[in-house]
Amino acid sequence: MRIDTEKFRHKIALLDQALKQCRCVCSKQELLGIEGEAAQVYFSVMDDMILQQKEYFQFSSRNRRPPKDAMNALLSFMYSICTSMCVSALEAVGLDPYVGFFHTDRPGRRSLALDLVEEFRTVLCDRFVLMLVNKKMLDHSCFDQRENGTVQITEDGRRKFFTAWQNRKQETIQHPFLEEKVQWGMLPYVQALLLARLIRGDLDAYPVFLWRN
Numbered sequence: 001m002r003i004d005t006e007k008f009r010h011k012i013a014l015l016d017q018a019l020k021q022c023r024c025v026c027s028k029q030e031l032l033g034i035e036g037e038a039a040q041v042y043f044s045v046m047d048d049m050i051l052q053q054k055e056y057f058q059f060s061s062r063n064r065r066p067p068k069d070a071m072n073a074l075l076s077f078m079y080s081i082c083t084s085m086c087v088s089a090l091e092a093v094g095l096d097p098y099v100g101f102f103h104t105d106r107p108g109r110r111s112l113a114l115d116l117v118e119e120f121r122t123v124l125c126d127r128f129v130l131m132l133v134n135k136k137m138l139d140h141s142c143f144d145q146r147e148n149g150t151v152q153i154t155e156d157g158r159r160k161f162f163t164a165w166q167n168r169k170q171e172t173i174q175h176p177f178l179e180e181k182v183q184w185g186m187l188p189y190v191q192a193l194l195l196a197r198l199i200r201g202d203l204d205a206y207p208v209f210l211w212r213n
Helices: 005-022 028-043 070-092 110-118 121-134 155-170 184-199
Strands: 143-145 151-153 172-174 179-184
Touching: 005 121, 070 143, 070 151, 070 155, 070 172, 070 184, 110 184, 121 155, 121 179, 151 155, 155 184
Parallel strands: none
Antiparallel strands: 143 151, 172 179
């Protein structure tokens, strides 16, 4: 009742179309182009999913390094946490997190971890951030506005964030490929393990994590 359902249906149709286009690409560059356009469609309705505290939490576009508003600060913080989880997961299964497929390899860049984290941005990271805002688990007092226009999470905000995150990680879902109960916090390890099995010839294709509730 609080969102423009027709608008969301239109955006979903565009994303479905992009997914179909991905199956017919002939080059990495073409695939990345489709991904970029799909990301713009996705983020164009991010603000519509913020249902509480709209006077402070708003989203107009993705900005980072540094983030210039509270929502981007939360997203960047969550993406960093998830990337670190992917690094640990890849190392645990014997893969080098610095040698990727789609993110360009360069000194100090954890390219494979950045590849893997793409699977979790929407279903794990973005959903968690929206929950924090919409359930009022964080508010404006959890952020500092710097003189240069950047926004950072306060120490108290981080404590509240991590308390909620620890609870979230322990929640379980039915893994779509393994068909077993898996904790959210274990998903990066599970997917890293499946990727390692593919690289070592134990799987014919990589079962990307696609989940709907």
